[in-house]
Amino acid sequence: MTARDEILKSAREALGGGDVQPEATPAARIRIPEVALEARIASLFRAVCALAGKTFLAGSPADAQAYVAALIGSGPAVASNAAVLRECGIADLAGVQTGFTDLQELRQACASAPFGITSADYALADTGTLVMLSSPQEARMISLLPPVHIAVVPRSRILSGLDELLSLVPRPGEISSSMVLITGPSRTADIEQILVRGVHGPGEIHVLVS
Amino acid sequence: MRVSIFVTCIVDQLFPQVGMAMATVLERLGYEVDFPEDQTCCGQPAFNTGYRDEARSVARHFLKVFRDAEQIVVPSGSCASMICHHYQELFAGESERLEGRVWEFSKFLTEVAKVEDVGARLDKVVAFHDSCHGLRDLHIKEGPRRLLSRVRGLTLREMDTAEECCGFGGTFSVKFPEISGGMARTKIDSIVRCGAEAVVGIDASCLMQMRGALSRAGLAVETLHLAEVLAHR
Amino acid sequence: MTGPPEQKIHETLENPRLQAAIYSSTARLADHRRTALATLPEYEELRTQAHLIKRHTIENLGFYLEQFESNAKAHGAQVVWARDAAEASDFVWELAKRKNARLLVKSKSMTSEEIDLNERLAHHDLEPVETDLGEYIIQLAGERPYHIVAPALHKTRYDVADLFSAKLGVPREIEIEKQTAIARSVLREKFLAADIGISGANFLIADSGAVTIVENEGNIRLTTTAPKIHVAIAGIEKLIPRAQDLAVFLKLLGRSGTGQALTVYTSFLTGPRRAAEIDGPDELYIVLLDNGRTRLLADREKRESLYCIRCGACLNHCPVYRKIGGHNYPWVYSGPIGAIITPQYMGVEHEPWLPFASSLCGACAEVCPVKIDIPKHLLTLRTQVHAAEAERGQGRMERLGFRAWAWVMRHPRIYEMAGLMASAVLPGEHWFSKAPGLLNHGPLGAWLSQRDLPPVGKSFRQLWRERRKAAE
Numbered sequence: 034m035t036a037r038d039e040i041l042k043s044a045r046e047a048l049g050g051g052d053v054q055p056e057a058t059p060a061a062r063i064r065i066p067e068v069a070l071e072a073r074i075a076s077l078f079r080a081v082c083a084l085a086g087k088t089f090l091a092g093s094p095a096d097a098q099a100y101v102a103a104l105i106g107s108g109p110a111v112a113s114n115a116a117v118l119r120e121c122g123i124a125d126l127a128g129v130q131t132g133f134t135d136l137q138e139l140r141q142a143c144a145s146a147p148f149g150i151t152s153a154d155y156a157l158a159d160t161g162t163l164v165m166l167s168s169p170q171e172a173r174m175i176s177l178l179p180p181v182h183i184a185v186v187p188r189s190r191i192l193s194g195l196d197e198l199l200s201l202v203p204r205p206g207e208i209s210s211s212m213v214l215i216t217g218p219s220r221t222a223d224i225e226q227i228l229v230r231g232v233h234g235p236g237e238i239h240v241l242v243s
Numbered sequence: 244m245r246v247s248i249f250v251t252c253i254v255d256q257l258f259p260q261v262g263m264a265m266a267t268v269l270e271r272l273g274y275e276v277d278f279p280e281d282q283t284c285c286g287q288p289a290f291n292t293g294y295r296d297e298a299r300s301v302a303r304h305f306l307k308v309f310r311d312a313e314q315i316v317v318p319s320g321s322c323a324s325m326i327c328h329h330y331q332e333l334f335a336g337e338s339e340r341l342e343g344r345v346w347e348f349s350k351f352l353t354e355v356a357k358v359e360d361v362g363a364r365l366d367k368v369v370a371f372h373d374s375c376h377g378l379r380d381l382h383i384k385e386g387p388r389r390l391l392s393r394v395r396g397l398t399l400r401e402m403d404t405a406e407e408c409c410g411f412g413g414t415f416s417v418k419f420p421e422i423s424g425g426m427a428r429t430k431i432d433s434i435v436r437c438g439a440e441a442v443v444g445i446d447a448s449c450l451m452q453m454r455g456a457l458s459r460a461g462l463a464v465e466t467l468h469l470a471e472v473l474a475h476r
Numbered sequence: 477m478t479g480p481p482e483q484k485i486h487e488t489l490e491n492p493r494l495q496a497a498i499y500s501s502t503a504r505l506a507d508h509r510r511t512a513l514a515t516l517p518e519y520e521e522l523r524t525q526a527h528l529i530k531r532h533t534i535e536n537l538g539f540y541l542e543q544f545e546s547n548a549k550a551h552g553a554q555v556v557w558a559r560d561a562a563e564a565s566d567f568v569w570e571l572a573k574r575k576n577a578r579l580l581v582k583s584k585s586m587t588s589e590e591i592d593l594n595e596r597l598a599h600h601d602l603e604p605v606e607t608d609l610g611e612y613i614i615q616l617a618g619e620r621p622y623h624i625v626a627p628a629l630h631k632t633r634y635d636v637a638d639l640f641s642a643k644l645g646v647p648r649e650i651e652i653e654k655q656t657a658i659a660r661s662v663l664r665e666k667f668l669a670a671d672i673g674i675s676g677a678n679f680l681i682a683d684s685g686a687v688t689i690v691e692n693e694g695n696i697r698l699t700t701t702a703p704k705i706h707v708a709i710a711g712i713e714k715l716i717p718r719a720q721d722l723a724v725f726l727k728l729l730g731r732s733g734t735g736q737a738l739t740v741y742t743s744f745l746t747g748p749r750r751a752a753e754i755d756g757p758d759e760l761y762i763v764l765l766d767n768g769r770t771r772l773l774a775d776r777e778k779r780e781s782l783y784c785i786r787c788g789a790c791l792n793h794c795p796v797y798r799k800i801g802g803h804n805y806p807w808v809y810s811g812p813i814g815a816i817i818t819p820q821y822m823g824v825e826h827e828p829w830l831p832f833a834s835s836l837c838g839a840c841a842e843v844c845p846v847k848i849d850i851p852k853h854l855l856t857l858r859t860q861v862h863a864a865e866a867e868r869g870q871g872r873m874e875r876l877g878f879r880a881w882a883w884v885m886r887h888p889r890i891y892e893m894a895g896l897m898a899s900a901v902l903p904g905e906h907w908f909s910k911a912p913g914l915l916n917h918g919p920l921g922a923w924l925s926q927r928d929l930p931p932v933g934k935s936f937r938q939l940w941r942e943r944r945k946a947a948e
């Protein structure tokens with residue numbers, strides 16, 4: 034008997050069944066509050082700031098570009114291939130490397146660049162969370178290796194919270210191999226319970242709403 | 244109005260003044276207090292140590308003794324919890340007759356007698372210890388505090404570990420005396436920090452536990468059962 | 477059959493620094509939890525739902541396991557079934573051999589500790605590098621984790637400074653931020669050079685065939701992104717039916733464990749990277765581990781122990797854990813949850829003292845996000861320990877003692893007489909503590925070393941009778 038067969042058999046015997054389609058799964062509480070956009074932005078920014086993140090509301094693509102330019106100086110910065118970054122002209126800034134399709138090149142760039150610039154598919158207003166699904170436009174490492182992460186979120190993508198996200202995206206696996214929820218900068222309190230930021234992931238994050 | 248009292252074996256043998264104080268308070272409130280003489284123990288020591296059959300046999304005796312009692316008042320959160328919550332694990336059906344008739348003392352006062360001021364007076368600064376079973380099984384938290392707040396001359400402080408276990412746990416204190424003692428020391432450190440002259444509780448076993456740690460630390464803090472405070476004039 | 481590690485417990489209790497570290501760390505986590513729950517008015521509702529969803533899943537485990545496997549494979553993952561620790565570790569070793577892997581990195585996973593993965597792979601000179609800061613520290617120290625969520629809770633910055641300078645050959649550094657930076661740079665090299673990344677899983681999502689993992693540092697993201705191969709090892713009880721159920725569980729896990737609404741990173745991984753995605757592992761193996769879980773399943777009453785989401789809240793609120801710390805428990809799972817699952821996995825004869833090392837205060841059950849009734853299971857286990865002892869002809873003294881006690885308690889006049897005898901024989905205050913030999917040894921002696929019996933005088937019933945007589 035294979036391990037699989039044995040384990041399933043063992044489970045079946047222990048439960049006296051348990052392997053046929055159950056009738057109903059108990060409900061999971063999903064409540065999506067009605068929240069106006071302004072309130073969402075305010076809530077998102079409040080939550081991000083509470084986690085020591087930085088926020089910026091861009092009135093125009095040029096605003097967004099100016100914020101990033103001021104932040105990265107001469108870079109280097111690695112930017113993802115997200116459309117919104119091109120639309121804001123961020124991809125064209127001096128010091129920004131973008132258009133990566135080769136893994137090795139991307140890794141090398143991310144490993145040495147101080148800045149990583151990405152879009153975000155969604156943001157969650159109540160917890161200050163960025164939601165990123167990996168794709169040809171969004172590689173995983175850009176928001177992970179560089180010590181500063183800058184994320185540009187279109188305001189239409191700000192959701193009230195996790196419940197709304199899971200209603201909109203009930204099967205993330207159908208879209209991507211990786212959906213990551215990013216809530217603030219990387220941190221640890223493993224030594225003497227003292228908080229330190231930027232352990233493995235970025236220690237500084239900037240959330241730009243476009 | 245008539246109540247029966249179940250004083251518990253520990254109060255009967257080691258802290259009789261607690262039983263007398265409780266009876267006194269009840270009588271002052273106009274209750275006729277009945278003490279069924281055949282009472283012994285609720286069975287908790289055996290139950291908690293894993294001897295269910297022995298616990299059941301003792302519990303059965305309790306049920307027999309108090310079969311005709313209308314209201315039963317108990318000066319202990321852990322014994323009241325044993326009867327109210329754990330008898331149903333020992334019996335099927337037999338203990339339902341007790342439902343709604345067994346009361347820990349402070350709960351009886353606040354919920355049945357519906358009084359908070361029993362005319363007591365005690366000039367002391369005290370802190371209240373939330374005994375585990377009373378707190379978590381019987382939801383006893385505010386009641387004793389309200390009763391204490393009406394005692395003339397009494398100042399009530401909150402210790403920051405009020406809800407932490409004192410470490411008695413019945414046979415736990417016999418099997419793991421060092422851990423038990425350590426838990427008691429954490430408790431009394433916080434009593435000292437809040438500046439209380441006495442710690443008040445609803446369980447004599449907890450008080451005995453804390454008394455042990457206090458005397459070993461050479462501290463002058465008293466241990467008082469709620470009944471003793473409420474009987475004081 | 478062993479007794480509790482009395483000497484070790486004694487040393488822990490007598491170590492003021494360790495006592496302060498355990499107490500304050502757990503206090504902080506408990507405080508954070510309290511603060512976080514104050515902003516979650518639906519907490520009780522979520523707890524109930526979590527309990528019900530887990531119950532439903534566990535009671536239909538065969539179905540959900542097969543659904544998970546089918547969905548995982550549909551997205552390109554390989555599903556490996558492991559009956560026990562050896563099978564799971566052997567799989568990793570065989571895979572590493574097949575792929576000529578020379579460097580393995582891993583993230584924090586209690587399941588991997590449970591199967592002694594590091595030790596087993598070390599036999600093949602392939603011990604994975606721990607990448608969670610706390611786990612990395614204790615790996616360098618050669619120790620086990622001290623707490624489910626805070627593995628290096630017992631280490632000071634000076635311990636870490638000594639460790640890093642001894643093992644990494646770096647100049648001694650006592651500033652915590654700089655220590656973290658050292659670890660970051662050492663481990664970053666490992667991430668980028670590793671052939672295989674090994675993780676655990678907080679949840680297995682049946683309707684997606686996905687693995688959900690939470691963290692604060694970013695090492696899990698790196699472990700599951702940088703190496704070409706990702707292996708996720710998870711106990712079969714980690715299943716939940718739908719991605720939507722995360723709306724219940726994620727809210728409970730972060731807040732209960734560390735007081736965070738959400739941990740910094742939550743990864744929802746479905747299969748290896750898709751063809752068009754630029755980065756991510758080329759291969760994903762999900763190891764479904766039994767290792768005794770199906771045996772626990774068979775116990776109708778105690779099977780709810782499998783609902784545990786490993787938040788650590790019970791540890792933070794347990795007055796016993798807060799005194800003795802994680803290393804005095806016999807297995808990798810410590811605290812109240814450890815106390816109930818260790819005997820279930822290992823058998824009650826294994827460490828029979830463990831279910832008794834509790835005052836049954838109930839603080840654990842009060843904070844468990846999935847409502848496991850831990851005190852109830854401790855009581856059942858105590859009865860089971862005695863039954864096992866009786867079968868082996870052991871524990872006779874105690875059982876006879878309780879039988880005699882019960883007999884006395886059923887006979888009120890005998891009980892009274894016993895009380896009278898005690899008060900007649902004992903002259904008063906502190907007699908016990910002055911008594912040579914007789915009562916001052918063994919358990920009673922130890923008990924009396926910590927507390928005193930009050931002076932034994934008249935019992936309540938005597939006083940009651942006297943009062944009644946006086947009134948007549």
